[in-house]
Amino acid sequence: MTPPPRRPTVAADPDTTAFVRPYALTRGRTRPRYRLRLESVMHPGTGRPGPGLPEECGQITALCRTRPRSVAELAGTLGCGLTPAKILISDLMAAHVIVPGAGGASDPDQALLLRLRAALTMKWLDE
Structure with a gap:
């Protein structure tokens, strides 16, 4: 029996090899600790991220420090x-690195967030 033909080797593209599977980011977890809505606005907290968190947690922290951001x-x-x-x-909330806002003048427009939530819910039906 002859072996199957070898596929030509393709040089690795840095844009495609940097992809990390979602379950690798979340260490296999499929549910957040806290119930978060798309329009929940996150503000910086007083805590510090612990070691071993993915680099995306650092990105979330930096984004929330520049201005409050919605989950979406x-x-x-x-x-x-x-x-x-x-x-x-949720991991960052547990460490008090970010906290949900109570809704203030600096928060995004509520009507805009409701429209965004409706559009995303229709597309992905995550909740």
Whole structure:
């Protein structure tokens, strides 16, 4: 029996090899610790991220320190999907690195967030 033909080797593209599977980011977890809505706005907290957190947690922390951000905005900026983003945000909330806001003048427009939530829910039906 002859072996199958070898596939030609292709040089690794850095853009495609840097992809990390969502379950690797969340260490296999599929549910966040806290129930987060798409329009929940995260503010910086007083805690510090612990060792061993993915680099995306550092990105979330930096984004929230520049200005409050919604869960949907954080997930979109990270590009890792809504559920993995919620899990990472929950990890940071547990360490008090970020906290949900009570809704203030600096928060994003509520009507805009509701429209965004409706559109994302229709597309992905995550909740």
